[in-house]
Amino acid sequence: MSEATWRDHIALGAAADKGLHHVRVGEKYFGVSRLMYDLLSGLSSQNVPVDEAATLRHLQQTLSYGQSQKVYAQLQGFVAGASPSRSLWQSFLRGLIKFPLWRPSAAWTARFQGRILTPARVALSVLLGLASLGVAVVKSPALPPITAVGLGEVLTLWVLIIATTLVHELGHAMVAAHYGVRPRSVGVAIFFLQPAGYADVSDTWLYDRRVRFATALGGFMFQIYPLALASALWYATSNPLLGHYCLINLGYFVINLIPFVRTDGYWLLSNALGENNLMNKGTFTLRTLLRDPGQLGRMGAGDLSFALFGLASSLYVTGLYAYSLGFLWQLVPWRGNVPVLGVMVGLLLIGLIVREALRRRRVPRAQGVV
Incomplete structure (x- = not known):
């Protein structure tokens, strides 16, 4: 295996924001x-090995020995x-x-750069969305309730x-590629x-707001296409299955x-606030307050807002897990069959182990990092 270098771990932003450069x-x-x-650009472009000696030699070309040690310690923590x-x-x-199932290449990204968010495509998506909404308004009053749908239809x-x-x-992946951002991975989750599906387009944080x-909204643009097709068929056939799908x-x-939770609304809010660690800050502030309630009177408006966000997030996550468990429990006809449930849990655990093994194989191990 080739020696890991900082190029494997550093990505540099294409733009500066408020005097800071994204990395x-x-x-x-x-x-x-x-x-x-x-300094980070030099570590990456010169393929500096991630071991301590090589990194310190490079950093000391600009920084003192003490400063170089501090920077290296920080980089260690980020990579580990x-x-x-x-x-x-x-x-x-x-x-x-x-x-992860697929890691788009640079060539794939370049193929779609500047070709997705054309005025014609954006206008078409808006028109299809409005038309689909109109079909739902017209057809939904005659739609049978979802409770009347059988298990097969569900x-x-x-x-x-x-x-x-x-x-x-x-x-999301296609709109990121439109701006030249290479998706880090695409797969199932x-x-x-x-x-569900997922696309890791987190490298958009290396670009401007x-x-x-646009990338956070890109999923809606593509989601409109199956919605519009199903809406047209629902309007033509009055099929209740299609109607329920559209709604x-x-x-x-x-x-x-x-x-x-980390869905599109979360990233839109994070982008609006310019805070990519919104969830972590909310959770941390809430935990701090729970450990020492006396801090409530000393909290500023900003910290209090983070704590309230963390509380709302915690409650919402709990509710989503409870709803999903209830939904899945109603789907299975073998609810009381403990061995079958054990097999399902075992398969899930095996899948998680395989996922971790694949991740370890794909990510170069940083030498000298603890």
């Missing part, structure tokens, strides 16, 4: 001064990240456990919604115990805009 080290995104940006067990637990708390709707999430996530806003699809738009 990613490991999984951490933040803004740095021009001096630090140049959380332990596998802690990382899995954090994914569970976020409600999203990812299974499973069909479930599969259709899962497929819709894949289309939605592909939209367990989203609050439900299968306009790119991040659920429209509801998915609304749910996705709720900002208390």
Whole structure:
């Protein structure tokens, strides 16, 4: 195996914001001064090995020995990240456990750069969305209640919604590519115990706010296409299955805009505030307040807002898990069959172990990092 270099762990932003330059080290995104940006750029472009001696030699060309040690210690922490067990637990708390299936290439990204958000495509999406909403308003009064739908139809709707999430996530990836941002991975995920698609476009944080806003909204643009097709068929056939799918699809738009989990609404709010660690800050501030309630009187408006956001997020996550458990429990005819349930849990655990093994193989291990 070739020696790991900082190029494997550093990504440099394409734009500066408020005098700071966007960078990613490991999984951490933040803004740095021009001096630090140049240092990180040198570590990456010169393929400096990640071991301590080589890194310190490079840093000491600009910094003192003491400063170089501090910078190296910080870089170590960013690259090492959380332990596998802690990382899995954090994914569970976020409600999203990812299974990467595809890592788009630079050539794929270049193929779609500047070709997705054309005026014609954007206008078409808006018109199709309005037309679909109009069909729902006209046809929904005659639609039988969802409770009258049989188990087979429920499973069909479930599969259709899962497929819709894949289309939605592909939209994020395509819009990111439009701006030259290479998606880090695309695949399937367990989203609050439900299968779904996902696209990791977190490198949009290396670009300006306009790119991040557009990418966060890109999923809706693509989600409109299956909605419009189903709406046209519903209007022509009055098929209740299609009607329920259209209403659920429209509801998915609304749910996705709720900002208390890491869905599109969360990223839109994060971008509006310019805070890519909004969830972490909210959770940390809430925990601090719970450990020492006396701090409530000393908290400023900003910290109090973070704490309230953390509380709302915690309650919303709990509610989503409870709803998903109830939904899945109603689907299975073998609810009382403990061995079958044990097999299902075992398969899930095996999948998580395989996921971690694949992640370890794909990510170069940083030598000298503890």
